[in-house]
Amino acid sequence: AQSVAQPEDQVNVAEGNPLTVKCTYSVSGNPYLFWYVQYPNRGLQFLLKYITGDNLVKGSYGFEAEFNKSQTSFHLKKPSALVSDSALYFCAVRDRGSGNTGKLIFGQGTTLQVKP
Amino acid sequence: DAGVIQSPRHEVTEMGQEVTLRCKPISGHNSLFWYRQTMMRGLELLIYFNNNVPIDDSGMPEDRFSAKMPNASFSTLKIQPSEPRDSAVYFCASSRNRDLVIEAFFGQGTRLTVV
Numbered sequence: 520a521q522s523v524a525q526p527e528d529q530v531n532v533a534e535g536n537p538l539t540v541k542c543t544y545s546v547s548g549n550p551y552l553f554w555y556v557q558y559p560n561r562g563l564q565f566l567l568k569y570i571t572g573d574n575l576v577k578g579s580y581g582f583e584a585e586f587n588k589s590q591t592s593f594h595l596k597k598p599s600a601l602v603s604d605s606a607l608y609f610c611a612v613r614d615r616g617s618g619n620t621g622k623l624i625f626g627q628g629t630t631l632q633v634k635p
Numbered sequence: 636d637a638g639v640i641q642s643p644r645h646e647v648t649e650m651g652q653e654v655t656l657r658c659k660p661i662s663g664h665n666s667l668f669w670y671r672q673t674m675m676r677g678l679e680l681l682i683y684f685n686n687n688v689p690i691d692d693s694g695m696p697e698d699r700f701s702a703k704m705p706n707a708s709f710s711t712l713k714i715q716p717s718e719p720r721d722s723a724v725y726f727c728a729s730s731r732n733r734d735l736v737i738e739a740f741f742g743q744g745t746r747l748t749v750v
Contacts (some may be wrong), residue, residue, distance in 0.1 A: 551737055562639075562726060562741035565679075570735055609678065613737065620666055620685045620732050623739055627677040 521546035523612050525626035532600045532633055539628045540595040543608030549619075551613040552593040554584055556606045557628075563609060569593060576580075580604070600633045639742035641662055641727050647748045653715040656745045660729030668739060669702055669712050671728040678726075684710065685732075717749045 522545045532538045544550060550568055555563040567578025574586040584595045593610060607628050614621030640659040648654050660667050664719045668683040682692040695702070699718070704710040714721055724746050730740040 553738055555741075562743045563728075564740045565740065568738050570737070620690070622680065622683065622691055623668060623728075623730070624680050625670075625678040 521550070521609050521612055521614055521622065521624055523624060523626035525588045525608075525610055525629045527629050528627075529630040529632060532631070534602050534633050534635050535554075535599050535635055538595075538597050538604070538631065538633070540608050540610075540631060542593045542595065542626060543591050544593060545591065545611045546614055549613060551615060552565070552584075552586060552597050553611040553613070553623075554578065554582065554593075555564045555609045555611060555625075557604050557609065566608075600631075602633050602635055627629050637726055638727055639740055641742035641745050643745060643746075644743065645746045645748075647750065650718055650749055651716045652749075653698075653713065653718045654721075654747060656712040656725050656747070656750075658710045658712070658727030658742060660710070660727070661740055662730075664705055664729035664731045664740075665707070666730045666732055666739070667704060667710050668728040668730075668741045669710070671730065672724045672726060672744070673722075681712070689735065716746075717747075722747055722749050 524543045553568045554566040557563045569576050569586045571574050577583045580586050609628050610626040613623040642657045664669045665686050669681040672678045681694045682702045684704045702712045724744045728738040728741045
């Protein structure tokens with residue numbers, strides 16, 4: 520069965536410092552991996568995805584993530600955090616399934632708090 | 636495109652009443668997902684459809700929950716009878732699954748309160 524783990528409930532960083540939000544996954548075969556962000560009282564917004572190819576993927580708002588197959592990890596990173604990055608971040612994994620139509624499940628979420 | 640549209644945005648109902656949540660996916664998308672979000676349990680996948688067919692409903696908590704997708708542009712999630720522990724935010728999402736565009740797009744959610 521596929522699963523996603525986000526080991527930190529909350530990450531605190533100072534504005535201007537680099538940030539990392541951790542994610543590990545478990546799925547048979549090669550997965551699709553995603554990061555989403557959720558602001559208060561809003562739906563989830565797609566940030567970036569890994570499908571194949573280059574292990575470092577770049578997404579919206581200066582975020583990037585590195586796929587590490589041996590460690591089954593997909594950590595979210597940003598070189599310089601902004602106060603406006605404060606939000607709830609979700610990692611997700613999708614089984615490739617048949618015709619890219621597999622199950623999409625999410626981690627528990629990590630609250631990112633960026634302080635001025 | 637207007638994105639995934641969910642209605643109502645907020646629903647307050649009394650225990651024992653039937654509740655129906657509605658979702659219109661993005662046109663041309665062929666997967667549709669229903670999720671429930673609570674503080675205690677996070678974001679849980681309840682059920683998902685491919686080409687209007689339910690594929691996996693193992694996340695549906697009880698027989699009180701049912702979901703349908705009568706056509707490619709509409710889905711419902713029904714709770715009958717509702718209970719206070721069903722209070723949560725329910726999200727619908729859809730994905731295209733073609734040309735490497737496989738990410739899901741979410742609606743704004745329906746906040747359900749059962750009193």
